[in-house]
Amino acid sequence: MTNAPASATATATATATALAPDVFSLPDLASRELAGAVVWANDEFFAEKENLILPGDPVFDPALFGLKGKVYDGWETRRRRDPGEDTAIIRLGVPGRVHGVVVDTAYFRGNYPPRVAVDGVWIDGHPTMDDLLDAPWQLLVPPSPVAGDARNSFEVPDPARRPVTHVRLRMLPDGGVARLRVHGEPTPDPRFLTGTIDLAAAENGGRVVDCSDLFYSSPENIIAPGRSRHMGEGWENARRRGDGNDHVTLALAGEGTVDRVEIDTSYYIGNAPGAASLRGVRCVDDLGSPDRWIDLVSRTPLLPDCRHRFVVPPTEQVRYVRLDVFPDGGIARLRVHGRLTEAALNAMASAVPADH
Structure with missing residues (x-):
């Protein structure tokens, strides 16, 4: 999309966007506004998983504390003391082929995950949690380093762009993520x-x-x-x-x-x-x-x-x-x-x- 003024006589504008859209200008398939939902997380001790797909940018109040500590606008797990990783599962509002993922760690400066990974799976209908936990997840974004207080963007390679109904965000090993955006091409039923x-x-x-x-x-x-x-x-x-x-x-x-x-x-x-x-x-x-x-x-x-x-x-x-x-x-x-x-x-x- 551009900000250039339109010609008074132009009827249409053929743009590169129409033919080959920028990955991160594609719709956010996980958006809460499209009925996306965070359906499960193994831990959300400090901040709720539902914040991951809220519309709008994260906000931060430096003076806001709760019974469990600093209040963050995002998903934050406790400090892990044993092997493993922390995981959240998101049901997409619209199924689709994922082209790009943004893991936004805004305001998480000393408590962001050092690495993240994202997986996807297609499950028809209305799967139970057992169905999702045992699903044949396919890698979309391999374990990758992320920066704190930053929008970390990852393109999904063509071979991995299979239609999916759910994505799984993994923090390796723990930490906080403010927002998850899943940009892709809708494949509605x-x-x-x-x-x-x-x-x-x-x-x-x-x-x-x-x-x-x-x-x-x-x-x-x-x-x-x-x-x-x-x-x-x-x-x-x-x-x-x-x-x-x-x-x-x-x-x-x-x-x-x-x-x-x-x-x-x-x-x-x-x-x-x-x-x-x-x-x-x-x-x-x-x-x-x-x-x-x-x-x-x-x-x-x-x-x-x-x-x-x-x-x-x-x-x-x-x-x-x-x-x-x-x-x-x-x-x-x-x-x-x-x-x-x-x-x-x-x-x-x-x-x-x-x-x-």
Whole structure:
């Protein structure tokens, strides 16, 4: 994603991001906002395991102490006095192929683990703890040194990028980790994507591939689950002082036909866009070809703090959509309701492990 201003006449921007996304710009599959959960840890004496996947950056209060000592915004185990390692298991909010992992040790300076490792496994359904503890875990990140009070980033090599439903963080031998981010390519279960769905939703496999400006907040927010609760949970760009307009491009869960669109400006009262449009294109190679894009919602005025809903006339199938706001302003949510093609559903089914 870039912060460059958009051209007033540009219809689409073909970006390297769309073709080969940066590993750490891919969705965080473990995010609590996508219903990820830390389901088990062998020890959480000083700080709770659930902190690992909280949204937002860790915080630190130097004066805050509890009965067990200093309070940290992260997962922290006691000092290990016997051989072994400390482990937490996370159920991903959306199954997927893991491309990169961030182990953030923010504020853990004298109590961070010297090394960490990350494993993954695919287990269909709703496994018990016995299922998880005895699972055939596969290595994603081998035991690797980490620094304290730092974002430690690890790319997962191609051969290890099998779809997984759970990851396991291991601290060698003990210590504290503030946040765990698991960036990857969603591989949702196609059995739950038949019929009319939100093709743009992150939980269904939609993702942001380009954005003109993300000064105040991330465009990832517009495809998050649920409704925003305040202005900070949408996408807001800077005030535009030059020509052009701001825009965001999304890869849909798969190729599909669009039936309805919702453009939500909730909580944007003095900073909503004056107007917006939504267009779609079928092929990634056509992202930079203005004549290939089709109108889904033609340019239309927007109201502040309002959910705008549009019925889309029958059109050809699309794989990418671009939301343009004129000239700038905040969007809380974008919903692109439609149906995946049979070919898209079959492609998703082929990405799921054979024992699914």
